Amino acid sequence: MEQIINKHYLYPSALFAEKESFWVDTVLGSCVAVCLFDPVTKLGGINHYMLPLWNGNGLASPKFGNIAIEKLIEKMVKNGAIKSRLVAKIFGGADQMASSMKIGDRNIEIAKEILSLHNIPILAENTGGLVGRKLRYETGTGKVLMKFLTKG
Numbered sequence: 141m142e143q144i145i146n147k148h149y150l151y152p153s154a155l156f157a158e159k160e161s162f163w164v165d166t167v168l169g170s171c172v173a174v175c176l177f178d179p180v181t182k183l184g185g186i187n188h189y190m191l192p193l194w195n196g197n198g199l200a201s202p203k204f205g206n207i208a209i210e211k212l213i214e215k216m217v218k219n220g221a222i223k224s225r226l227v228a229k230i231f232g233g234a235d236q237m238a239s240s241m242k243i244g245d246r247n248i249e250i251a252k253e254i255l256s257l258h259n260i261p262i263l264a265e266n267t268g269g270l271v272g273r274k275l276r277y278e279t280g281t282g283k284v285l286m287k288f289l290t291k292g
Contacts, residue, residue, distance in 0.1 A: 145278070150188050153203035157185025157215040161280025167289070168232035169272040170244035174209055174251050175229040176260070177282035178221035184279030185219075187212045191243065192250040205250040213258060228255050229264040229284055234272050244268065 150156050150166040150173075157176075166173055166188050177184040187208040194204035202208035217223055230251045233244035248267045255262060264284070266273065272289040 145280075150186060152188050152190050153201060153208075155185065155187035155202050155208055155212045155215065156279075157183070157212060157219055158279065159183065159219050161278065164277045164279060165275065166277075167272060167274050169234055169236050170232070170247060172205065172230060172232040172244075172247040172251050172267070173275055173277075174212065174255070175231070175277050175282070175284055176212055176216050176221075176226050177229075177279075178216065178225045179227065179282065180222070180225055181220050182280050183216060183219050183221045184277065184282055185212050185216045185221075186275075186277045186279070189247065192246040205247055206254060209251065209254045213260075223258070223260075226258075226260045227282070228260050228262045229282075230255075230262060231266050231273055231275055231284070231286060233267040234269050236270060236272060 146162045148164045173188045175186045189205045189208040192205045233248035235244045276285040
């Protein structure tokens with residue numbers, strides 16, 4: 141008998157973490173998604189941020205990597221995850237526009253910096269390159285399915 145699982149689409153500038161198991165789908169270009177998982181409690185969460193750093197002006201939104209990662213950690217702990225057990229997988233950060241601003245690279249860099257600061261190991265990564273990615277994250281298992289988007 142097939143298990144019915146909840147589904148959620150994660151838009152840019154958002155994060156998602158619930159106690160129930162979900163398939164969370166998202167599409168990334170230069171944006172980055174950080175997937176966190178506690179293997180003991182089987183709790184997972186994911187964010188999708190567009191820019192690396194909030195500069196202090198306006199709202200401290202999960203549009204920014206430094207805010208999105210901190211907020212995701214907080215929500216995971218609030219749901220019952222233990223911070224010292226969290227592991228991460230990171231995806232995205234493509235340089236689709238060949239821009240000199242290197243938003244994708246900076247998004248990847250901030251993920252690695254903040255995860256390192258919190259002593260959260262990165263178990264898997266598929267970042268950079270020139271094409272976007274489509275992700276499906278299963279929050280109850282930590283499993284990620286990823287495929288590259290084709291141009292055209």
